[in-house]
Amino acid sequence: MPTMTHGKSYIDTKFNQTLEQGDHLFVPYIMAGDGGIDTLIPTLQRLDQAGASAIEIGIPFSDPVADGPTIQDAGIRARQSGVTLHAILDTLQTERHTIDAPIIAMTYLNPIVQYGVNQFMKDAQAAGIDGLIIPDLPLEHKSFIDDAKETYGLALIQLVSLTSSPERIKHIAEASEGFLYAVTVNGITGARDTFADDLADHFELLKTHSHVPVLAGFGISTPDHVRDMTQIADGVVVGSQIIKSIQANDFNHIQSLIDAKDS
Numbered sequence: 153m154p155t156m157t158h159g160k161s162y163i164d165t166k167f168n169q170t171l172e173q174g175d176h177l178f179v180p181y182i183m184a185g186d187g188g189i190d191t192l193i194p195t196l197q198r199l200d201q202a203g204a205s206a207i208e209i210g211i212p213f214s215d216p217v218a219d220g221p222t223i224q225d226a227g228i229r230a231r232q233s234g235v236t237l238h239a240i241l242d243t244l245q246t247e248r249h250t251i252d253a254p255i256i257a258m259t260y261l262n263p264i265v266q267y268g269v270n271q272f273m274k275d276a277q278a279a280g281i282d283g284l285i286i287p288d289l290p291l292e293h294k295s296f297i298d299d300a301k302e303t304y305g306l307a308l309i310q311l312v313s314l315t316s317s318p319e320r321i322k323h324i325a326e327a328s329e330g331f332l333y334a335v336t337v338n339g340i341t342g343a344r345d346t347f348a349d350d351l352a353d354h355f356e357l358l359k360t361h362s363h364v365p366v367l368a369g370f371g372i373s374t375p376d377h378v379r380d381m382t383q384i385a386d387g388v389v390v391g392s393q394i395i396k397s398i399q400a401n402d403f404n405h406i407q408s409l410i411d412a413k414d415s
């Protein structure tokens with residue numbers, strides 16, 4: 153396994169390799185420790201081998217305001233099996249080298265503050281985490297973590313919503329690192345049947361302002377969704393459907409979602 157420093161530049165390098173080949177990006181989301189902490193590494197390995205471009209791992213938290221029911225239930229299961237942020241970081245620190253894909257931690261701000269901002273960034277880097285999504289940290293408040301994040305070289309991925317003003321969209325898109333997470337529906341995470349008709353224009357605007365790949369996320373659950381979204385975005389994030397498929401032990405569905413990105 154080649155050793156390469158983890159962090160923002162690892163995401164940039166890996167994503168550019170894929171995009172330069174004319175391929176799209178696929179980022180599955182899992183809840184860390186859903187099924188017990190012992191399942192974390194095998195699940196990451198499996199998604200890595202299936203062709204994930206990066207893997208987003210959720211940190212279980214008691215008050216997950218942006219999570220839909222599927223993600224919330226996965227968080228409850230993980231917490232019931234006693235999974236903690238410390239356990240997740242410890243497990244990654246020992247086993248990270250067995251997974252090639254960049255790893256992005258999705259956590260609310262509170263667990264980071266409880267852990268200690270600087271200590272968290274330090275331990276996240278040591279655990280081989282490359283980037284962070286912190287949905288309740290608005291752009292205006294990111295200075296709160298900026299110094300620590302810079303010290304340890306982690307990417308801070310920004311979420312941009314459909315309803316943001318053009319001015320705000322510009323600011324968020326310009327500030328995002330690793331990738332820009334374009335939320336494709338209004339509301340919380342979870343599988344949907346349909347998407348808005350004018351998404352293509354929205355993604356055009358995002359791409360003009362973003363320095364990093366623009367990924368579509370929220371509500372994507374079928375190979376057709378993946379095909380549609382990769383017409384207009386550099387790639388997709390899929391969460392709730394991945395969690396359901398893992399629970400059903402249906403890795404064929406996960407593979408069909410990943411394979412749809414370049415079909």
Ligand SMILES: O=P(O)(O)OC[C@@H](O)[C@@H](O)c1c[nH]c2ccccc12
Pocket residue numbers: 181208210218219223258287311340341342343369370371372389390391392393
């Ligand atoms: O579950 P969906 O609809 O496929 O969407 C991805 C999403 O779950 C994942 O990226 C995520 C989980 N929790 C979040 C909180 C905020 C933003 C994003 C997330």
